[in-house]
Amino acid sequence: MTYLAAENRYKTMPYRRVGRSGLKLPAISLGLWHNFGDDKRFDEQRAILRRAFDLGVNHFDLANNYGPPDGSAETNFGRHLKEDFRPYRDELVISTKAGYYMWPGPYGEWGSRKYLLSSLDQSLQRMGLEYVDIFYSHRPDPETPLEETMGALDHAVRSGKALYAGISSYTPEQTLEAARILKELGTPLLIHQPSYSMLNRWTEEGTPSLYETLDDVGAGSIAFSPLAQGMLTDRYLHGIPADSRAAKERFLSESAITADKLERIRGLNRIAAGRGQSLAQMAIAWVLRDQAKGSPVTSALIGASSVSQLEDSLAAIENLGFSSEELSAIDEFAVESDINLWAQNV
Numbered sequence: 001m002t003y004l005a006a007e008n009r010y011k012t013m014p015y016r017r018v019g020r021s022g023l024k025l026p027a028i029s030l031g032l033w034h035n036f037g038d039d040k041r042f043d044e045q046r047a048i049l050r051r052a053f054d055l056g057v058n059h060f061d062l063a064n065n066y067g068p069p070d071g072s073a074e075t076n077f078g079r080h081l082k083e084d085f086r087p088y089r090d091e092l093v094i095s096t097k098a099g100y101y102m103w104p105g106p107y108g109e110w111g112s113r114k115y116l117l118s119s120l121d122q123s124l125q126r127m128g129l130e131y132v133d134i135f136y137s138h139r140p141d142p143e144t145p146l147e148e149t150m151g152a153l154d155h156a157v158r159s160g161k162a163l164y165a166g167i168s169s170y171t172p173e174q175t176l177e178a179a180r181i182l183k184e185l186g187t188p189l190l191i192h193q194p195s196y197s198m199l200n201r202w203t204e205e206g207t208p209s210l211y212e213t214l215d216d217v218g219a220g221s222i223a224f225s226p227l228a229q230g231m232l233t234d235r236y237l238h239g240i241p242a243d244s245r246a247a248k249e250r251f252l253s254e255s256a257i258t259a260d261k262l263e264r265i266r267g268l269n270r271i272a273a274g275r276g277q278s279l280a281q282m283a284i285a286w287v288l289r290d291q292a293k294g295s296p297v298t299s300a301l302i303g304a305s306s307v308s309q310l311e312d313s314l315a316a317i318e319n320l321g322f323s324s325e326e327l328s329a330i331d332e333f334a335v336e337s338d339i340n341l342w343a344q345n346v
Contacts, residue, residue, distance in 0.1 A: 003084040006054035013056025014317060016298045018191055018220035023133075023164065025093060025299040027288055027317055029059035029222060035305045036076055037067035044306070049080050051307045053088070055314050061193075061222070061301055062127075063097035063138055064119045070102060071126055078127035092133075096123045097168060097193075099138025111141030111149035120156055135162035136193060137178075139169050139342070150178055154185040164190035168224075169342045172206055172213040179217035189219045195342055196223035196297065197232060198268060198286055198334035199261070202343070205336075211296045220298035223287050227302070228339060231257065232283035237266060256339055267333040271326065277319060284316035286330065 015024040030052045036045050049060070066073035074096065085092060098119035101109040109115065120135055135156045137149050153165035165187050167178055179189040192214055194203050203210040203221075214221055227233055236257055265279070272282035287300045304310035322330075 003050055005050075005088060009054050009056050009058075011056075012317070013314075014320075016220075018298050019214065020218035021164070021188070021190055021220070023093070023190065025059050025220075025222065026057050027299060027320070028057060028284065028314055029061055029093075029299045029301050030057050030310075031061045031224060031301045031303050032073045032077060033061075033063070033066050033224075034303050036073040037069065038072045038076070039068055040305075042076065042079075045076060046080060046084065047307050048304050048310055050084060051310055052304070052314075053085070055311070057314070058091050059093040059095070059299065061095045061224075062123075063100070063136075064102050064123050065100050071122070074123055074126040078129070082128055094127070094129065094132050095134035095136065095166070096120070096127075096132050097136035097138035097166075098123070099136075099141070099168070111137055111139075111144040111152075113148050113152040113155070116149065116152040117155065120161055124161060131160055132162050134164045134166045134190060136166040136168050137170075140167075140171075140174050146174070146177055147181055150181040151185065154182060154187040157187045166191040166193060168193040169195070172208055172210045175210060175213050175219075176217065179219060183217075189217060191220045191222060191298070193222050193224055193301070195225045195340055196221075196287060197226050197228040198283055198330065199228045199231060199264075199337040200225070200340050201334070201336050202340050215296055221296060222299045222301050223297050224301040226284050226287040226300045227280055228283070228337075229341075231261065231265060231339075232268070233280045234269070234278065236262065237269060237279075261337055264333040264335070264337075268330065271329055271333075275319060275326070277316070278312060280313060281316040281319075284313060285320045286322070286334070288316070288320050289322050289327070290320075 014027040016027060017024050062074050062077060098116050099111060102119060107114045137153060141149060156162040157165055165182060170178060175192060182189045194210060196203050269279045272279045275282060284300050287297050302313045
């Protein structure tokens with residue numbers, strides 16, 4: 001059946017300006033890191049994507065290595081785009097990234113010009129696109145000069161294969177230098193994609209912090225893993241389920257879920273209940289809290305394994321406000337918990 005998007009799709013979702021650019025993103029964006037590879041039924045993927053767009057989520061975030069297998073999320077998304085979303089292409093913000101291992105040899109990962117631009121060409125081919133809206137350097141390269149990596153992003157924009165340039169998991173110092181280089185090249189840094197949650201607050205640390213740096217350079221941010229790989233949900237309130245991500249050691253280990261963390265997660269859950277939200281909804285809302293109260297986040301990047309999970313997460317926008325008392329209570333439990341899996345890359 002031909003897909004027709006809901007006419008009221010822009011009625012409830014808030015849209016936020018990305019830094020000092022002209023681009024706006026939905027408060028909640030959908031990431032295709034999990035659940036869009038070949039291990040997920042295509043019709044289930046379709047249902048999630050259609051429902052997301054009907055509810056105002058017009059930003060879909062990918063990377064070259066999303067799957068499994070690597071590349072399959074982009075290939076599958078290309079098919080969804082062709083079959084469902086092609087008429088709405090100009091309403092969509094589609095992003096992809098390159099930086100992690102993708103193919104054998106010295107040019108299959110990191111930040112060289114050869115790898116980044118070759119990867120972008122492959123991504124466009126897999127998705128059947130002429131351009132992506134945002135192309136990211138997925139992680140900083142400790143060996144390639146930053147001028148080369150940023151020069152590749154600038155070339156991607158100037159060639160028309162990307163509209164904007166972004167970076168992910170860069171330190172404040174690296175971010176400042178990347179923004180300087182891009183500005184000199186004439187392609188401003190649009191956005192940074194860091195991991196950020198109530199249990200992973202590295203972006204607030206340092207002088208200046210990452211968020212202070214982004215404010216200074218006029219870039220926005222989109223926070224990935226706002227649910228701390230599932231810890232900030234009701235999944236682990238009573239232990240570790242056998243079918244959970246932690247039990248399967250999939251980007252989250254059982255050893256990471258300590259008794260202390262569980263007590264703090266339960267404390268946060270009590271606060272969420274008092275707000276009339278699930279823990280996951282409050283975790284997303286907290287990431288998006290008023291910028292004047294400490295969070296300059298443009299958009300929260302979520303995943304979804306089902307339509308019901310998607311709808312539950314998107315319901316966070318119904319209560320994004322926090323009182324000073326709530327934020328103070330949250331801060332008692334929401335402390336840095338050494339769960340930044342991407343710290344070795346920053």
